[in-house]
Amino acid sequence: MDVNLFLPCAAGVEGFLSDEVQRITGLPASELQAGRGGVALRGTWRNALQLNLHSRLAQRVLVRLAHQPYRDEHDVYRVAQSVAWEIWFTPNETLKVEITAQHSPLKSLNFAALRVKDAICDRLRDKRGARPSIDTAWPDVRVFAHLTKEDVTLYIDTSGEPLFKRGWREDKGDAPLKETLAAAMIAATGWTGWDEEGRPVPLYDPCCGSGTVLIEAALLALNIAPGKLRRFGFEKLMPYQAHVWQSLKQQAQAAEKALPAGQAPFIFGSDVAFRMVDFARRNAEQAGVAHAIELRGGDALQRMPPTATPGVMLLNPPYGERIAAAGVAGQRADQRARAGKPMGRETAQLAEGGENTDFFAQLASHWKKHYSGWSAWLLTPDLQLPGQMRFKASRRVPMWNGPIECRLFRFDLIAGSARTTPAAPPNDA
Numbered sequence: 001m002d003v004n005l006f007l008p009c010a011a012g013v014e015g016f017l018s019d020e021v022q023r024i025t026g027l028p029a030s031e032l033q034a035g036r037g038g039v040a041l042r043g044t045w046r047n048a049l050q051l052n053l054h055s056r057l058a059q060r061v062l063v064r065l066a067h068q069p070y071r072d073e074h075d076v077y078r079v080a081q082s083v084a085w086e087i088w089f090t091p092n093e094t095l096k097v098e099i100t101a102q103h104s105p106l107k108s109l110n111f112a113a114l115r116v117k118d119a120i121c122d123r124l125r126d127k128r129g130a131r132p133s134i135d136t137a138w139p140d141v142r143v144f145a146h147l148t149k150e151d152v153t154l155y156i157d158t159s160g161e162p163l164f165k166r167g168w169r170e171d172k173g174d175a176p177l178k179e180t181l182a183a184a185m186i187a188a189t190g191w192t193g194w195d196e197e198g199r200p201v202p203l204y205d206p207c208c209g210s211g212t213v214l215i216e217a218a219l220l221a222l223n224i225a226p227g228k229l230r231r232f233g234f235e236k237l238m239p240y241q242a243h244v245w246q247s248l249k250q251q252a253q254a255a256e257k258a259l260p261a262g263q264a265p266f267i268f269g270s271d272v273a274f275r276m277v278d279f280a281r282r283n284a285e286q287a288g289v290a291h292a293i294e295l296r297g298g299d300a301l302q303r304m305p306p307t308a309t310p311g312v313m314l315l316n317p318p319y320g321e322r323i324a325a326a327g328v329a330g331q332r333a334d335q336r337a338r339a340g341k342p343m344g345r346e347t348a349q350l351a352e353g354g355e356n357t358d359f360f361a362q363l364a365s366h367w368k369k370h371y372s373g374w375s376a377w378l379l380t381p382d383l384q385l386p387g388q389m390r391f392k393a394s395r396r397v398p399m400w401n402g403p404i405e406c407r408l409f410r411f412d413l414i415a416g417s418a419r420t421t422p423a424a425p426p427n428d429a
């Protein structure tokens with residue numbers, strides 16, 4: 001069965017997702033369109049299942065069922081009623097309709113969503129003799145409607161829970177990255193786990209929190225399908241055939257890579273908060289990759305390289321008040337606070353990057369001294385970070401962490417600091 005698929009992703013990730021979709025489906029680039037916020041392709045139902053199982057970057061896999069011009073709610077109803085919903089699900093399944101819009105002339109999006117829901121229920125009553133119930137919390141079937149100025153597009157979702165939920169996370173920590181964003185960071189670095197000769201390339205996150213970057217890295221290096229542990233929305237849809245799905249899962253399992261005999265872990269994580277290190281350890285065990293990851297407690301300002309072979313550092317460091325730097329830099333802030341500086345002001349300084357500035361200056365000098373040969377990639381909403389570290393970024397990849405615009409900066413830590421600069425580099429707007 002041929003279908004029009006759309007895979008939404010975070011802004012900035014479209015190019016990486018397009019490459020990933022080609023790798024997973026084997027489709028040529030000419031079959032794919034990477035637009036703002038996602039990738040569209042003409043594929044098969046089997047492709048939809050493969051993409052759910054293997055995509056590390058997509059937020060969902062949607063099947064596009066209608067794309068028509070509209071002027072008012074009556075048109076929206078007519079377009080929704082013309083779709084053959086009866087070949088996708090029965091009235092026994094519960095339904096949820098979600099709507100998004102860009103420059104839609106309609107006054108009430110809620111009302112438009114209601115019209116879509118009515119049209120689907122009316123169509124199923126006519127064709128199958130009953131209306132499905134609505135369940136906004138745990139629906140069996142999700143329909144997405146998107147309105148632009150002129151067109152309405154309707155999708156049926158095949159993923160269910162969004163794909164960043166891999167099924168391994170038990171412990172969240174304070175500010176976990178979404179798994180899909182961690183995977184996008186890894187894609188941007190080009191790290192795959194192995195060099196051209198098949199030797200492992202170390203990866204280290206010195207502010208690892210709940211371990212998202214490390215676990216995504218290990219899943220990639222070991223070729224473990226990110227959707228292996230979870231259920232999907234397509235299991236409730238009529239085209240679903242359990243034996244096709246089982247065989248895709250078996251193929252994925254057969255393609256998993258074991259660590260070579262005697263190979264020590266080459267993915268490393270540490271965090272100043274021991275509680276976080278425990279979270280990361282439990283999460284790695286749940287994900288089945290604990291054997292590839294070595295975790296320690298410790299301050300990033302003091303930790304020495306975890307391995308003699310230089311590799312890639314990849315992190316989203318503490319930022320702002322809520323997740324301010326702890327450890328040595330944090331203690332200094334506490335001491336100053338105890339010495340009489342009002343806490344409110346201290347907190348305000350943190351929020352503006354006050355103590356964090358200290359943290360990053362110290363981190364930079366620690367890395368210059370001890371991490372020669374490593375490349376460090378940092379995701380941050382702070383566009384002034386290279387200036388604070390007195391580093392010159394060799395790459396700046398725009399990425400969105402939810403609604404927050406960020407950059408993934410790359411710094412090459414070269415002996416003698418040829419790539420560092422005493423002056424703050426220009427802002428990279």
Ligand SMILES: C[S@@+](CC[C@H](N)C(=O)[O-])C[C@H]1O[C@@H](n2cnc3c(N)ncnc32)[C@H](O)[C@@H]1O
Nearest residue numbers: 176177207209210212272299300318325326327
């Ligand atoms: C933004 S969070 C990282 C979240 C992580 N990527 C995840 O997905 O869970 C920043 C982390 O840096 C840690 N941290 C703060 N100061 C630190 C320091 N001086 N050394 C090492 N880790 C530190 C915090 O405990 C927190 O877990």
